[in-house]
Amino acid sequence: MTTTTASAQPGERTVGKSSPGTARGPRRRPGRIRRIGLPYLLLLPALLLELLVHLVPMVIGIVMSFKELTQFYIRDWTTAPWAGLDNFTMSVDFDAPVGEALLHSFLVTCAFTILSVGLCWLIGTAAAICMQDAFRGRGLLRAIFLVPYALPVYAAVITWAFMFQHDNGLVNHVLHDQLGLTDKPSFWLIGDNSFVALLVVSVWKGWPFAFLIVMAGLQNIPRELYEAAALDGAGVWQQIRRITLPSLRPVNQVLVLVLFLWTFNDFNTPFVLFGKAAPEAADLISIHIYQSSFVTWNFGAGSAMSVLLLLFLLLVTGVYLFVTSRTARAPRNSRERKTADV
Amino acid sequence: MAAPRSFTWTRRVFLTLLTGFVLLPVYVMVSSSLKPLEDVSSQFHWLPSNLTIRPYIDIWSTVPLAKYFVNSLIVAGAATVCSVVIAVFAAYAVSRYEFRGKRVFSVTVLSTQMFPGILFLLPLFLIYVNIGNATGIALFGSRGGLILTYLTFSLPFSIWMLIGYFDSVPRDLDEAALVDGCGPLRALFKVVVPAAIPGIVAVAVYAFMTAWGEVLFASVMTNDATRTLAVGLQGYSTQNDVYWNQIMAASLVVSVPVVAGFLLLQRYLVAGLTAGAVK
Numbered sequence: 001m002t003t004t005t006a007s008a009q010p011g012e013r014t015v016g017k018s019s020p021g022t023a024r025g026p027r028r029r030p031g032r033i034r035r036i037g038l039p040y041l042l043l044l045p046a047l048l049l050e051l052l053v054h055l056v057p058m059v060i061g062i063v064m065s066f067k068e069l070t071q072f073y074i075r076d077w078t079t080a081p082w083a084g085l086d087n088f089t090m091s092v093d094f095d096a097p098v099g100e101a102l103l104h105s106f107l108v109t110c111a112f113t114i115l116s117v118g119l120c121w122l123i124g125t126a127a128a129i130c131m132q133d134a135f136r137g138r139g140l141l142r143a144i145f146l147v148p149y150a151l152p153v154y155a156a157v158i159t160w161a162f163m164f165q166h167d168n169g170l171v172n173h174v175l176h177d178q179l180g181l182t183d184k185p186s187f188w189l190i191g192d193n194s195f196v197a198l199l200v201v202s203v204w205k206g207w208p209f210a211f212l213i214v215m216a217g218l219q220n221i222p223r224e225l226y227e228a229a230a231l232d233g234a235g236v237w238q239q240i241r242r243i244t245l246p247s248l249r250p251v252n253q254v255l256v257l258v259l260f261l262w263t264f265n266d267f268n269t270p271f272v273l274f275g276k277a278a279p280e281a282a283d284l285i286s287i288h289i290y291q292s293s294f295v296t297w298n299f300g301a302g303s304a305m306s307v308l309l310l311l312f313l314l315l316v317t318g319v320y321l322f323v324t325s326r327t328a329r330a331p332r333n334s335r336e337r338k339t340a341d342v
Numbered sequence: 343m344a345a346p347r348s349f350t351w352t353r354r355v356f357l358t359l360l361t362g363f364v365l366l367p368v369y370v371m372v373s374s375s376l377k378p379l380e381d382v383s384s385q386f387h388w389l390p391s392n393l394t395i396r397p398y399i400d401i402w403s404t405v406p407l408a409k410y411f412v413n414s415l416i417v418a419g420a421a422t423v424c425s426v427v428i429a430v431f432a433a434y435a436v437s438r439y440e441f442r443g444k445r446v447f448s449v450t451v452l453s454t455q456m457f458p459g460i461l462f463l464l465p466l467f468l469i470y471v472n473i474g475n476a477t478g479i480a481l482f483g484s485r486g487g488l489i490l491t492y493l494t495f496s497l498p499f500s501i502w503m504l505i506g507y508f509d510s511v512p513r514d515l516d517e518a519a520l521v522d523g524c525g526p527l528r529a530l531f532k533v534v535v536p537a538a539i540p541g542i543v544a545v546a547v548y549a550f551m552t553a554w555g556e557v558l559f560a561s562v563m564t565n566d567a568t569r570t571l572a573v574g575l576q577g578y579s580t581q582n583d584v585y586w587n588q589i590m591a592a593s594l595v596v597s598v599p600v601v602a603g604f605l606l607l608q609r610y611l612v613a614g615l616t617a618g619a620v621k
Binding site: 038039040042043045046047049050052053054055056057058060061064077123126127130131141142143144145146147148149150151152153154155156158159160162163167168169170172173177204212215216235236237258261264265267268271272285286289290293294299302303306307309310313314317 | 346348349353356357360361363364365366367368370371374382383384385386387428429431432434435436439441444447450451453454455456457458459460461462463464465466468469490491493494497498501526551554555556557558561562571572575586589590593594596597600601604605608611612
């Protein structure tokens with residue numbers, strides 16, 4: 001194995017710079033076929049598994065969305081009659097019950113995702129900035145802040161479900177019995193309040209990830225920038241606005257996208273909090289599709305809804321990446337330059 | 343560089359409130375797990391008036407918690423090990439080699455993050471049943487099927503993060519090993535892997551937690567013998583009673599090993615994120 005392939009690595013742009021590596025070509029050992037095949041061989045397990053568990057099921061799911069797939073055909077789904085675009089037209093017919101419910105669920109999910117991602121980002125960033133300078137107990141505090149991230153979802157969410165109980169929950173005890181803010185104990189897991197309950201749990205669980213990523217991003221900001229700014233007379237708030245936040249931009253672009261996808265597709269939180277049927281106000285789309293497929297046994301319609309959801313996510317991600325790609329390119333170049341110089 | 347008082351005070355208040363918010367459920371979990379059933383079924387009280395450790399004894403007999411624990415441990419452990427090994431190979435290929443289809447691979451791997459889990463739940467279920475019927479390999483309902491599913495859940499993120507991490511390991515190191523006559527795999531295991539340990543630990547932690555916390559596939563794809571903790575905890579709510587004290591005790595028992603492990607390894611996670619996902 002020579003260095004030919006390896007040294008050409010950092011990207012086409014740097015090939016010229018690293019050409020000394022190719023000059024070592026004469027030491028090439030036999031086995032050229034193996035060398036060409038090697039990357040593929042290394043990728044093979046990952047590729048096979050992704051195919052089996054993600055891509056093939058996705059293709060089947062898309063095919064299923066064109067079929068009239070009810071419980072009668074589940075034994076051999078291929079025999080189910082074709083439905084053409086029926087499942088899709090039914091899903092997007094917003095005047096009929098199915099489409100109306102889907103649209104409602106979609107809008108709820110959008111509102112929920114925007115609020116949850118926004119709050120997670122805000123709290124995570126604020127906490128990371130607060131923890132940037134060393135102070136006594138910082139390590140302990142950081143460990144505490146990571147607890148929601150480390151707790152298994154079901155254990156954490158089930159505890160929140162207990163706290164939101166109508167008769168014996170902490171939330172009503174504090175709001176009603178102790179503070180007297182409400183006339184009578186409220187219901188949190190049914191009715192309109194369920195949206196608030198879901199949001200609180202989601203933010204509690206999600207912000208530590210933002211905190212982690214932003215904290216990691218902060219470590220890459222050179223201290224000299226702050227020192228220079230301080231010499232120029234910039235206060236802490238100005239430093240945060242002028243140095244910290246702009247420097248975090250590339251980090252935030254990845255973070256917000258990942259948070260968005262995770263939150264939008266989240267199934268575990270509402271499922272543990274509410275069970276198989278979420279209240280209308282908190283009827284997130286993944287639960288809604290689950291309900292449409294597994295409870296009412298209309299797999300064709302469920303698949304069609306999933307496909308629509310995927311298309312929406314692809315669209316949003318595409319637009320997002322397109323809009324942010326300009327700014328994202330800058331740090332990438334600097335990284336490549338760095339590796340090339342090494 | 344003394345921060346002004348307005349900032350110090352904002353910081354103090356904010357961090358205090360946040361700590362309270364974070365620890366509130368933990369406190370509820372601990373305190374309620376030490377109360378008798380009558381107390382958790384009636385009005386909430388901040389301090390337990392009758393302390394008891396009874397729930398911690400009863401949790402093991404109300405549901406077969408030990409069995410679920412073992413199942414979760416096997417499933418999450420196996421999924422983690424497989425996922426990390428496979429991700430290391432794939433990330434090494436992407437980080438160190440130029441080959442046709444590299445971009446397609448990277449984009450495909452990343453875009454699987456986008457798929458709503460619900461989209462492939464039913465198809466996967468059908469595939470597993472069909473594979474079972476055709477070859478006799480029981481994937482549906484077995485731990486194997488769940489391991490296979492979970493390891494692919496963490497795989498995309500792991501590969502993505504490890505590519506970043508391997509990129510940050512100076513190429514000179516493994517190039518030198520290659521020049522010295524090491525095979526590419528030996529260069530990987532002797533040079534790149536040791537240099538990337540924080541990233542690998544971070545990925546392992548992530549994979550383990552993903553598998554340990556997953557609910558949807560666990561509730562559809564397991565049976566009585568293979569049930570994991572994610573589903574098993576539901577057993578404490580019966581038609582007549584919800585054993586909240588036992589649920590809290592069991593949640594705590596289930597969480598302690600994961601949280602402890604995570605807090606021990608969090609340094610690696612932060613280091614891994616710094617070099618990997620964040621550039």
